[in-house]
Amino acid sequence: MGKVQSKADKEILRINKLLKITEKITHLKDIEALLDRILIEARKFTSADGGTIYLVDNKKLRFRYVQNDSLFKAGRHSNKHLYVDHSVPIDQKSIVGYVYKTGKTLIIDDAYNIDKSVPYTCNHRFDETASYKTKSLLTIPLRTSRGRIVGVLQLINAQDKKGNIVIFSPNDIIYVEHFANNAAIAVERAKMTRAMVLRMMKVAELRDPKETGPHVNRVGSYSIEIYHQWAHNKGQSVDKIKQFKDNFRIAAMMHDMGKVAISDTILKKPAKLTSKEYEIMKTHVVMGARLFNDPTSDWDEMAAEISLNHHEKWDGTGYPGKIDDIFKEPIEFHPGKKGEEIPITARIVALSDVYDALISKRSYKDAWDEKQVLDYIKEQSGHHFDPEIVEVFFDIYDVIAAIRDTYKD
Numbered sequence: 001m002g003k004v005q006s007k008a009d010k011e012i013l014r015i016n017k018l019l020k021i022t023e024k025i026t027h028l029k030d031i032e033a034l035l036d037r038i039l040i041e042a043r044k045f046t047s048a049d050g051g052t053i054y055l056v057d058n059k060k061l062r063f064r065y066v067q068n069d070s071l072f073k074a075g076r077h078s079n080k081h082l083y084v085d086h087s088v089p090i091d092q093k094s095i096v097g098y099v100y101k102t103g104k105t106l107i108i109d110d111a112y113n114i115d116k117s118v119p120y121t122c123n124h125r126f127d128e129t130a131s132y133k134t135k136s137l138l139t140i141p142l143r144t145s146r147g148r149i150v151g152v153l154q155l156i157n158a159q160d161k162k163g164n165i166v167i168f169s170p171n172d173i174i175y176v177e178h179f180a181n182n183a184a185i186a187v188e189r190a191k192m193t194r195a196m197v198l199r200m201m202k203v204a205e206l207r208d209p210k211e212t213g214p215h216v217n218r219v220g221s222y223s224i225e226i227y228h229q230w231a232h233n234k235g236q237s238v239d240k241i242k243q244f245k246d247n248f249r250i251a252a253m254m255h256d257m258g259k260v261a262i263s264d265t266i267l268k269k270p271a272k273l274t275s276k277e278y279e280i281m282k283t284h285v286v287m288g289a290r291l292f293n294d295p296t297s298d299w300d301e302m303a304a305e306i307s308l309n310h311h312e313k314w315d316g317t318g319y320p321g322k323i324d325d326i327f328k329e330p331i332e333f334h335p336g337k338k339g340e341e342i343p344i345t346a347r348i349v350a351l352s353d354v355y356d357a358l359i360s361k362r363s364y365k366d367a368w369d370e371k372q373v374l375d376y377i378k379e380q381s382g383h384h385f386d387p388e389i390v391e392v393f394f395d396i397y398d399v400i401a402a403i404r405d406t407y408k409d
């Protein structure tokens with residue numbers, strides 16, 4: 001191709017780019033990972049500085065995700081803002097409400113100069129609290145092929161090559177709308193996956209009342225945030241980290257699924273287990289590994305790994321130890337795995353799970369107070385827990401606390 005590109009060439013390049021980014025989002029399973037990717041790609045495509053996705057939840061538009069380059073310039077990795085809950089009523093008074101209600105894309109060139117005759121106004125509260133100046137806005141409904149609107153995608157402040165804020169190009173709209181349709185389908189599917197996982201957990205919860213929905217949601221979130229910081233410290237690329245997190249959250253949520261194979265008399269026994277009962281209880285880690293035995297799926301492999309290893313301890317005093325054949329009967333335990341023999345996923349889940357169990361109230365025990373829990377975790381660094389993971393846990397403790405606030409019992 002010569003130096004001068006014809007209009008048609010440019011269009012072909014754009015369509016090609018669009019196909020590629022659509023492909024990138026369609027294989028993501030985890031809803032959070034997906035929303036993150038949708039925003040990254042939509043912002044890249046339109047050169048937008050910021051963006052937010054609102055999803056319909058409980059008759060409101062819940063603001064589920066925000067990315068803003070100017071505000072979140074990389075310092076320490078913190079995803080605290082992801083766990084801030086914010087929602088907008090579904091009516092035409094706000095821009096996102098209007099777009100949701102009418103199903104029409106809206107382009108605004110200047111958020112501080114909106115025509116008085118329209119039903120919506122721009123809420124400047126975000127600008128005021130964040131000292132940010134929103135100017136151009138592109139707000140698009142996330143509509144599935146069956147016409148259902150699952151949420152709204154809003155892109156903020158288009159930029160030219162020099163970083164000046166400009167208006168969104170009407171040429172972009174048709175492409176971004178197409179992308180939004182695909183995104184909507186992926187969102188619907190990821191929501192269904194999450195619902196299926198939670199339903200599976202509900203079944204497990206019937207058997208073991210300790211493994212509640214909020215508990216597994218918290219363990220999943222703590223685990224991916226700890227992983228993110230840990231991998232970031234090791235110099236891993238953001239793309240790789242995000243790909244890993246897509247599998248990791250759901251796999252971490254399943255850590256105790258193997259308990260469905262343990263009898264009620266043991267799981268629900270109100271008194272201390274006898275040593276024989278405890279030995280049976282311990283088999284839940286192997287039962288879980290059997291449940292997820294599908295080597296063709298990365299996700300299953302990770303879920304099996306976590307299930308098998310989440311009761312191993314850094315100093316080698318955990319269980320089940322090295323097992324060559326998970327299907328061998330009877331199940332035999334061996335000396336515990338030590339240190340880095342334990343997969344990183346399981347080292348992280350071990351800490352997330354114990355922390356959450358101690359700090360939450362459960363039917364058979366009161367919650368420990370926070371200081372007691374944190375002292376215990378420090379004390380167990382190098383014994384039960386990987387010292388590096390303990391360190392990361394304290395580094396991002398503000399995020400951990402925000403997660404607890406989001407998924408209350």
Ligand SMILES: [Fe+2]
Binds near residue numbers: 255256310311
């Ligand atoms: Fe367990």
Ligand SMILES: [Fe+2]
Binds near residue numbers: 255
């Ligand atoms: Fe648990």
